[in-house]
Amino acid sequence: MADTMGHSATATRNTSVALGFCLLAIAPQIFEFIWSIGTIFGWGAGRGPATVLVAHATALVASVQSFILILSALPGTILGYVLSSPPGPVVKSGLSSDVLLALIYSYPIFVVAIVTLFMTIRSAQDYVGGVILMALALFALWASSDLQGMRGFSFGAGTAPRMFGGLLVALSAGIALTGLLTDGPAMAHYSWRGPMFVMAAILFFALAIRPLGLVVTAFASFMIAATGSHETRWLEAAIVGACLTIGCAILFPYVLGLPMPMYPRFLIQ
Template identity: 50%
Template structure:
């Protein structure tokens, strides 16, 4: 009886509903991930002195932002004034609120291709986070050219791509969620972290090439001769593009080599 229940329509509906609930909870947790991280840092500050807001300040600021961000945005837009929101409100508007809507949709929708749908949602969450994290960079508002223009363009493109993939997961039948492999995402994350830490002291040339080679460790099929050639070519291209073409103040070589 237990073996045949999953093949009955009622059993399939129950399994789909449970899967949707789990997916909605995961998206809900993802929606509040930045706030939870800041709260954990604030709690750690009670033990080890750290600069920043205390736990009560974090809770008060983010709860107020969630309730006031949308009304404030509508009021400023209706009044014709320049939109100026705090960082907490921008987080609520750009990142948290769209993911809350996705969590609600996930709970109610009939997802026909879970792998496509949740993959698209992951891309959308990454794009929304990038748009929020770079919202204070010049070029992110209006059409002014600056360091924020690239994150804005890539974030919008990734958001649109994720929305298309998620939509396919709703309207077309497809595969269920496959087993997850951590190697690729792990080394890509380490590559991004390496670039963020090394760009200032070591410069774009070393940090960029090192990040590319670390990300190549994410695949067991990497051919290191070809990878090294591609990495050097991309590094040269970035060294010409960012400092000279875009005019971004990015160091090219380590600090100790600069007179």
């Protein structure tokens, strides 16, 4: 019975980790969709939410066929991706940025998530940390896919990012493998409240700075970030937020000379 219960607990933990990796695999697509919602209110430029959903869904399906083509030329593709400018014709020809995102970033993380279901994780911190570092490296490889690469002995703008990204993938895979082969600490309890509200504050500032202006946006962003702590004293937070807002209102437009809108657009009009 003890073995059965232990196996069940391990399977449950692996399922939770695998689901987390699946969410990580589509995190860039989710972020772009959230960002695109602002276009409905005129808060930014770019594709609308419906366009983003259709484009990424189509890319995830179309990239399966592209993945089969890439596997047929895998040895030359890997070296060509790291050194060429841009990535070799098998990778780049006819592929949109959304398809490349699925091929370079999303599907490798999906594969790791599937493998996780069947593995015994002996050091959760090492394994999860290694996979997250791998995700960062894969995202960097995708982001640098359009940069000029190596021409003969001349380095291009994308050569170093892709070389370091490939090195980080190898190192992070080694860290994740350590989590499978050696005993180590389990995942510690992590509070999402603080990071969630800080990210919400950053996203609000990016979307609201143009329509609402610096004064309103800076103060509101600080108060959103302050919500991330249970120990926040709201009167003190409001005073500090007001002081920081005044400092930003002086620093950016007058000291640094940045042309930032100060007040809401509807008040100016």
